[in-house]
Amino acid sequence: MIDDERCEGHGRCYSIAGDLFEPDEIGNGVVRRDGTVPAGREREAELAVENCPEQAISLVED
Amino acid sequence: MGRHEPVVDWATDFDHTDDAYVADPFTIWNELRNSCPIARTDRYQGAWLPTRHEDIAAIAYDTDRFTSRSVVMSEFRAPVEMAPQGIAPPISSDPPYHKGARRVLLPAFAPQAVDKLEASTRAYCHQLVGALRVEAGDGGVVDAAVGYAQHIPVRVIANMLGLPETDGERFRGFVNHVLEGVDKPMEERALGMMDLFEYLQVQIDDHLANPRDDLISYLLAAELDGSQLDPFQVARTVALLLIAGIDTTWSAIGASLWHLAGNPADRQRLVAEPDLLPTAMEEFLRAYAPVTMARLVREDMDYSGCPMKANDFVLLPFPAANRDPKAFDRADEVIIDREVNRHAAFGLGIHRCAGSHLARMELRVALEVWLAEFPEFELADPAAVRWSAGQVRGPRLLPVRIG
Numbered sequence: 379m380i381d382d383e384r385c386e387g388h389g390r391c392y393s394i395a396g397d398l399f400e401p402d403e404i405g406n407g408v409v410r411r412d413g414t415v416p417a418g419r420e421r422e423a424e425l426a427v428e429n430c431p432e433q434a435i436s437l438v439e440d
Numbered sequence: 441m442g443r444h445e446p447v448v449d450w451a452t453d454f455d456h457t458d459d460a461y462v463a464d465p466f467t468i469w470n471e472l473r474n475s476c477p478i479a480r481t482d483r484y485q486g487a488w489l490p491t492r493h494e495d496i497a498a499i500a501y502d503t504d505r506f507t508s509r510s511v512v513m514s515e516f517r518a519p520v521e522m523a524p525q526g527i528a529p530p531i532s533s534d535p536p537y538h539k540g541a542r543r544v545l546l547p548a549f550a551p552q553a554v555d556k557l558e559a560s561t562r563a564y565c566h567q568l569v570g571a572l573r574v575e576a577g578d579g580g581v582v583d584a585a586v587g588y589a590q591h592i593p594v595r596v597i598a599n600m601l602g603l604p605e606t607d608g609e610r611f612r613g614f615v616n617h618v619l620e621g622v623d624k625p626m627e628e629r630a631l632g633m634m635d636l637f638e639y640l641q642v643q644i645d646d647h648l649a650n651p652r653d654d655l656i657s658y659l660l661a662a663e664l665d666g667s668q669l670d671p672f673q674v675a676r677t678v679a680l681l682l683i684a685g686i687d688t689t690w691s692a693i694g695a696s697l698w699h700l701a702g703n704p705a706d707r708q709r710l711v712a713e714p715d716l717l718p719t720a721m722e723e724f725l726r727a728y729a730p731v732t733m734a735r736l737v738r739e740d741m742d743y744s745g746c747p748m749k750a751n752d753f754v755l756l757p758f759p760a761a762n763r764d765p766k767a768f769d770r771a772d773e774v775i776i777d778r779e780v781n782r783h784a785a786f787g788l789g790i791h792r793c794a795g796s797h798l799a800r801m802e803l804r805v806a807l808e809v810w811l812a813e814f815p816e817f818e819l820a821d822p823a824a825v826r827w828s829a830g831q832v833r834g835p836r837l838l839p840v841r842i843g
Contacts, residue, residue, distance in 0.1 A: 386792040389551060393718065393800075404546035405797055428780045429722075431788060 380407050384434035391435060395422035407435075444483060444623055451476035454489050456513070456732070456755060457623045462829045466772070469760040478746050484513055487753035488737075488746060491760045493767035493784070495744065499735060500756055500788040505743070506735035507534050508791060512831060513734045513753045514622040516629060525673065528680035531791060538790060544662045544669070545677070545794050548600075548655055554797045557596060561802060564595050565809035573813065576842045581820040584701070584810075585694045585838035592806050593689035596798070601678060602654025603643055610639065615687045620830045640675045640682075655681070681795070689799045691730035691834020692785075693806045699724060699774060700811075701819045701840050706776050711815045714808070720776035721803055726783035727774045729759035732831040733787060758784045759833065816843025 380391070380399075387405040391398070398419060399407045415423045415437070427435045447458045450468050455461065461468055472479050472491045479489040490496050499506050509518045509526045518527050526532025530541035547553065568591055572582045582588075594608040603611075617632035644656060648671065651657040659674045669677075700707040710720055733756045737748040748754070762783045765771045786793035793799065817840045819825065826837040 386789060387546065387550075387796075388786060388792055389797055389800075392551070401551045403550060403552070404543065405550040425779060429782050431782050431784055431786075431792075433782075 379413055379436055379438060380409055381434045381436070382406070384432045386432050386434075388431050390429040390431065391426040394429060395419070395426045398423055399426060451479045452481070453483070454479045454481045454487075455483050456489075456831065457829045462827055462833075465757070465759070465833070466763060469757065469763060470772075473760070473764065478744060480746065484515060484753055485517075486749055486751070487513060487755065488743075488748060489755045489757065491757065491764075493761040493764035496756050496758065496761040497784070497788050499754055500733075500784075500791070503535055503538075503790065505738055505741060506754060507738050508532055508538075508735060509534070510736050510753070511734050512619065512622060513755060514624075514629065515626050517736060517751055517753075525676070528676050528683070529673065530677075530794070531680055531684065535790065540664050541677075542790075542794060544659070544664055545681075548658065549794050549796075549798055551797045554801050557600065557798070558801055558805060560599065561592070561596055561805050562809060565592060565806055566813075568592070569809055569813040572842075579841065579843070581839050581841050583838055584697045584817075584840050585690070585835045588810065589693035589697065589806065589834075589838070590687075590690045590836075592693060592802055593686045593799075596689075596802055597682060597685040600655050600798075601681060602647065602652060602656045603682075607639075611682055611686060614639075615683055618683050619687060619832050620828060622830050636679055636682075637675060640678055644671050644675055644678070684793075685795050685798070687828065687832050687834065688730050688793075689795075689802050691828065691832055692725060692728070692799060692803050694835040694838055695728035695730065695833075696721070696724040696803065696807055697810065697840070698819075698825065698835050698838055699728065701817055701838070702822070703774070704818070706774070707811075707815075707817075709776065710807075711811055714811075716777060717804060717807060719779065719781075721800070721807065722781045722783065723774055723776050723778045725785040725803075726762045726768070726778075726781055727759075728833075729762050729783065729785035730832050730834050731785070731787070731793070732757040732759065732833075733791070734831065755831070756787075758787060814842050817841065818843070 385406045391407040392400050400410055402408050444455050447455050469491045477492045481487050524537035530538050533541050568588050572587050576582045594611055598605050614636045647656045735754045737752045739750050741748055763771045786796040820839040820841040824839050825835055828836050
């Protein structure tokens with residue numbers, strides 16, 4: 379999930395993991411679909427978290 | 441170069457226009473980080489220079505105690521009466537005014553809008569490398585900064601704003617004046633600023649009379665808090681886009697080419713693995729982040745043991761934050777396949793560079809086109825490379841020999 383209060387629209391998440399995130403109309407990151415990370419996409423999701431300059435993204439275990 | 445006395449003690453008398461800082465700020469930041477992480481100076485009527493990632497981030501986030509009213513350090517400070525807009529909104533604005541002024545701009549710089557500019561940017565880069573190929577002949581020397589990097593953002597931003605492409609030379613004059621002339625007397629700086637605004641006034645009048653599909657017409661029609669932006673406010677925002685959009689990107693393109701010219705293994709790998717470019721590009725942005733921003737201290741206070749006075753400048757050297765070993769493994773090495781790279785090249789917090797998506801597109805396209813045309817190139821004369829002075833760092837002379 380993305381903390382909207384922290385996201386400033388750097389766009390690293392949707393550049394790295396375009397299947398998991400997309401830009402809104404001002405370039406802020408939005409989680410695609412319901413935010414569930416499909417099997418095999420865990421590494422991309424982790425990289426999105428680790429590259430967010432504002433540390434706005436977190437992975438939540440179900 | 442510098443009009444000031446040479447610096448002897450960087451901890452207590454720093455000057456970012458000093459020849460040593462222009463040539464190699466990294467060594468200075470590294471030494472300060474280990475000895476006196478927030479340096480000070482009485483120059484510029486008082487200023488501070490944090491060098492650790494944690495301090496630079498904390499100050500960027502602290503819009504209460506640090507104002508953006510003046511973001512370019514010189515003898516001049518924007519008067520308090522210019523708040524909340526500041527000289528060039530939204531970069532010079534503080535909350536809460538900042539948010540709306542920025543919101544107006546962001547859709548024009550969002551990835552969806554930037555995508556539409558890629559084809560014309562690529563065509564222009566092809567045109568430039570074509571001309572350089574002719575100029576160089578076989579094994580000849582061309583200047584990658586003067587003949588290539590500097591032209592790309594000028595053309596892109598002129599088209600976007602709706603300014604004549606043929607005025608590129610004038611734009612570079614304005615940029616040079618605002619960003620590099622920071623140690624000139626105040627009167628001389630004020631005159632240069634007037635030239636810029638007189639130029640923009642003519643362009644804005646023309647757009648008012650003949651609206652068209654460009655960013656100036658969009659801004660003239662845009663509303664903020666229910667009322668239209670006044671033309672002078674539009675002029676100030678256009679001044680920002682013109683100044684901020686040009687030598688920053690030119691510096692990023694130039695610094696990346698400088699790295700590749702001097703590091704054949706990285707160059708060969710990128711030629712062989714073009715898919716690595718987006719990752720490599722982030723590393724170039726980290727290691728050679730062109731932009732240092734500035735803030736003013738709002739009120740007298742103690743910050744981390746530093747007795748800061750109201751109206752002292754504080755520089756935010758994002759490239760120093762990007763080289764802090766506490767924030768990055770092997771911070772001083774350029775690792776073009778670095779996967780985890782939470783760099784701050786475009787700033788942190790509410791003033792994140794509004795043009796970052798545009799800048800990344802220009803940098804990626806510029807490098808793709810250059811590497812496809814010139815897979816072999818090297819520094820023709822390392823001693824002839826010249827770096828800009830001031831808060832935007834990049835090569836201004838970059839002679840390379842084309843293989």
